[in-house]
Amino acid sequence: MSDQLLPDDYSVLLQDLKERIRTTQVRASLAVNRELIWLYWQIGREIVLRQQQQGWGAKVVNRLAQDLQQEFPDMKGFSTRNLKYMRSFAEAYTDEQIVQQAAAQIPWFHNCVLLDKVKDPQERLWYIQQTIQYGWSRAVLTCQIESSLYHRQGEAVTNFEQTLPPAQSDLAHQLLKDPYNFDFLSLGKEVQERDLEKALVNHIREFLLELGVGFAFVGSQYHLEVGGEDFYIDLLFYHLRLRCFVVIDLKMAEFKPEYSGKMNFYVSAVDDLLRHPDDQPTIGMILCKSKNKAVAEYALRDVNKPIGISTHQMQGLPETLQSNLPTVEQLEMEMNAVSLEVSAQEVEA
Incomplete structure (x- = not known):
């Protein structure tokens, strides 16, 4: 018909x-x-x-x-x-x-x-x-x-109980891990924060899997203008279950108290500039190489924005081996080349 x-x-x-x-x-x-x-x-x-x-x-x-x-x-x-x-x-x-x-x-x-x-x-x-x-x-x-x-679930230091409604606090706390496992990255010991950020963005699929279900990637070095000055958030996500923005600040050093003040500023700015009236309060996540739990708890005690502090770890390889092994990018190029060659052979067949 x-x-x-x-x-x-x-x-x-x-x-x-x-x-x-x-x-x-x-x-x-x-x-x-x-x-x-x-x-x-x-x-x-x-x-x-x-x-x-x-x-x-x-x-x-x-x-x-x-x-x-x-x-x-x-x-x-x-x-x-x-x-x-x-x-x-x-x-x-x-x-x-x-x-x-x-x-x-x-x-x-x-x-x-x-x-x-x-x-x-x-x-x-x-x-x-x-x-x-x-x-x-x-x-x-x-x-x-x-x-x-x-x-690793629910092990991060947070102030969620004081800054979020009970239901939101419980869910947010369960979603944070400590430590986060970045073993899927091939980075050396002397990696800088921007190198880590770039590597995570390049491997966003693996990073989202490690973050957990519900995270949607918004951007890296996300630009905010406050008082005529420019500021850049390392990584910005939106969580579909929490219905809120999640700001991530990457640090390649042990947690320092001043990190919480910077994150408090970012969360306040996102709440004012990006948050929709129907969104829940923005959450900040500080990912450090290590942390002293007591210092982290004191740093968050009187902060009025919801912030969590976790660590990240990378197993890595001995430096003597790293220089002799191909990078992930090189391996991906080789795999793409092989895929194209196989596809060409299939067409000829």
Whole structure:
């Protein structure tokens, strides 16, 4: 049928149906995942019980894997290795309610990553909840675990309780980490603040991942004019959940009390010049190489703008190796060249 003969509301109906189908597909996929993980837990529990009561050994588990694979050749989850994960899964989660309400809400291989890398039950449950809330892929989950995100949440020194409403204060405090991990940067020990800022902007995707969900990049060296004078903010973000601007000041030295005064000025200026009436109060973040907690707490005690003080760390490489290794920019150029060459070969083929 010609597009000209279609009803006027056809495109609207089509779009609505597409969204309904996609939503149903997602729900069906999640339901299948929950049922599959519930099945895996039950299999794992049976193995655990028989190992405890009847002394099942590895040979019996191997035979069970072979028989299940033979009976269900189209299902790929019955390898010996996966059966061992099922057993570990049942051992890790003895409470059926936790399985159904938490572990079964994320994909199976996410659970396998958690079994391998996180031994503390409370910490494991926290990562599950974060994965559900933010939709982390397995790669992102692995990265967050390896960077010890759980132990870095809410560790920054702040004055949020005194300067923000309770709900905003709690959320803002949870979102700040200490330290921030900048291992994705290839920088030497003598790096200057502008070098760090430039590197973070060049690797904004990794930087946003480290900052956490909700940060939207506004600009670097963001210009503000106050009283006819020019001022420049190192990094300016907007947080979508907090509904506020976030000012970041980078320091390559230990925290000094005067840093809080400068940040207080920046936050006040952003509140007056950029903040929309519907926005929440602007938040300042000072990222230093190190900090004395007592000094930081005194520096924020009587400051009336919400400010957090955290540290950043970079593992880096020995200086003797750094000069012999390509930079990230050089590697990216090489990867682009390879991609173009492969694309050209595919076209010729």
